[in-house]
Amino acid sequence: MSVMRNPPHPGRYIEEERAYLDISVQELANALGGPTIEITQLIEERISLTPDMARRLANVIGSIPEMWMRLNHSHRSKRKSEARCRQRHSIPYRHSIPRFDTGFICTIMEASTWLSMP
DSSP: OOOOSSOOOHHHHHHHHHHHHTOOHHHHHHHHTSOHHHHHHHHTTOSOOOHHHHHHHIIIIISOHHHHHHHHHHHHHHHHHHHHHHHHHHSOOOOEEEOTTTOOEEEHHHHHHHHTOO
8 A cells, every 4th residue: 555645735635636537726716605715725725715715616526525635635735744743853953961060051062161171
């Protein structure tokens, strides 16, 4: 079983379907009964899909709302895990060693300064 590493945003599929149907964003927005700006932002992957929009997409494009929500969920889950990973790795890891003269903990940088003193 293969694992999808970077699940695409639902907007990518919306854009592919729009291009396949050979309609403009305005025409798609009219068919979905939503504002053009919302469809544009979905296509540009700037906003997440709502359950209401998933129902409308299923009716217009011809799928089921659950499929759209699964696409949205997998994309958001991957983005959240990437953000957690970036956050975890952005915190500098600093080794600490005991300072025997005072009993306090110091970092390697402080220790190297402390050890180089006469």
